[in-house]
Structure formats: structure tokens, C-alpha cells
Amino acid sequence: MTRPDGPIKTFLARVNKFLSNFYEAEVTYGGLTYGSSEAAYQAQKCMNDEDRQAFTGYDPLTSKREGKKAALRPDWEDVRLGIMEEIVRAKFTQHPELAALLLETGDREIQEGNRWHDKFWGIDIFTGEGENHLGKILMKIREELRGNEGT
Numbered sequence: 001m002t003r004p005d006g007p008i009k010t011f012l013a014r015v016n017k018f019l020s021n022f023y024e025a026e027v028t029y030g031g032l033t034y035g036s037s038e039a040a041y042q043a044q045k046c047m048n049d050e051d052r053q054a055f056t057g058y059d060p061l062t063s064k065r066e067g068k069k070a071a072l073r074p075d076w077e078d079v080r081l082g083i084m085e086e087i088v089r090a091k092f093t094q095h096p097e098l099a100a101l102l103l104e105t106g107d108r109e110i111q112e113g114n115r116w117h118d119k120f121w122g123i124d125i126f127t128g129e130g131e132n133h134l135g136k137i138l139m140k141i142r143e144e145l146r147g148n149e150g151t
Contacts, residue, residue, distance in 0.1 A: 007109035010125070018101050019110065019138060022060040025098060027091050036060045037091045042067030044083045045076055084121075085137045092141055102142050103149070110135040110142075 011020040018025075021038040032049075034040040034056050042063040043055035051070065055063055073079075092099045112122030112134040123130030 005108070007111055008105060009111050009123075010113040018098050019112075021088075021134070024060065025091055025095050027087060027094060029087050029090050032056050034058075034063075036063065037087050039063035040087045040090070041084055042070070044080075044087075045070040045072050047071060047073045081133060084134065085140070088134075088137050089141050089144070092145065099145050102138065103145055105142065110138045 008016055008019070011017060017023050021041060022036060024036050027034050027037050027040045029040045030044070030052070032040075032043070032052060032055075034043065035058070038060040039055045039058050042058075043052040045067050046052045046055075055066065058066060092102055111132055112118075112130075113125045114122045115125055117124050117126075119127075119130040121130075121132075121134040123132050123135075
């Protein structure tokens with residue numbers, strides 16, 4: 001599939017949905033299998049395995065809602081970036097077809113442009129402000145996959 005040049009500014013376009021954590025692709029992380037990377041990520045906010053287990057049955061939207069209600073583990077702010085990176089890496093290494101799509105993005109900048117004003121994981125499309133941590137993680141994993149091609 002031919003992709004246009006320039007940055008990827010949103011994951012909402014059909015061709016880029018696979019980049020979203022809401023894309024339904026099973027991810028095994030921490031010994032549990034979740035229906036999406038969103039579910040896997042939200043589950044890690046929980047302090048115990050029993051609470052994390054519940055997220056294995058949630059769709060991405062329910063996972064996000066339940067994650068907002070979860071009693072956060074005390075180190076969450078310190079570990080959340082690393083956990084997101086591990087989960088996104090798991091998504092793409094566990095699904096070669098998604099890894100191939102990520103590699104097809106070439107050297108394009110990946111931005112998680114959003115309408116919900118998330119300036120930590122993405123970029124607010126209304127203001128252009130944001131740290132774009134998810135986009136940076138995706139580009140890092142793309143480089144890792146590129147380095148593993150042919151091995």
C-alpha cells in the first residue's frame with residue numbers, strides 16, 4: 001500500500017488505525033493476554049494481578065474508562081512511559097503484519113494527533129501542543145524493527 005509523504009498526524013485515518021492503542025490486536029504482557037494494547041496498558045495501573053486480570057475481557061474504550069477508576073500503583077508516574085513502550089513493542093513484535101505496516105511508514109514522523117487534548121501521549125490538534133510520547137515510542141520501535149529485518 002502506497003502511503004503519502006509527510007508526517008502522520010492522526011491515527012484516526014483508516015490507513016493509520018493500526019498505530020492506535022485502541023486497535024484491537026491481542027497483546028500478551030505480564031503473563032496475561034489482552035484484546036488491545038490499551039487494555040494491557042490500563043491494566044498495569046492496578047496494584048495486583050486479580051485487578052489486572054479483569055482487563056483481559058475489556059474492549060479498548062471500557063479499558064480506558066476502568067483505568068481511570070483504578071487505584072493507581074504508587075510508582076505509576078515513574079513507570080508509565082516504560083510500560084507503554086514495552087506494551088507497544090509487544091504489540092508489534094507479536095503481530096508481524098502490524099510490524100510490516102509500521103515499517104511501511106518509512107521515515108515519516110508519527111504524531112498521535114488527537115481531539116481530546118492529550119498533550120502527554122500525543123499532540124492536541126487544536127493547539128499543536130504536546131509531548132507526543134506515543135509517537136516517539138512508535139518511531140523508536142520502528143527503528144528497532146528496521147534493525148531486526150533480515151535476522
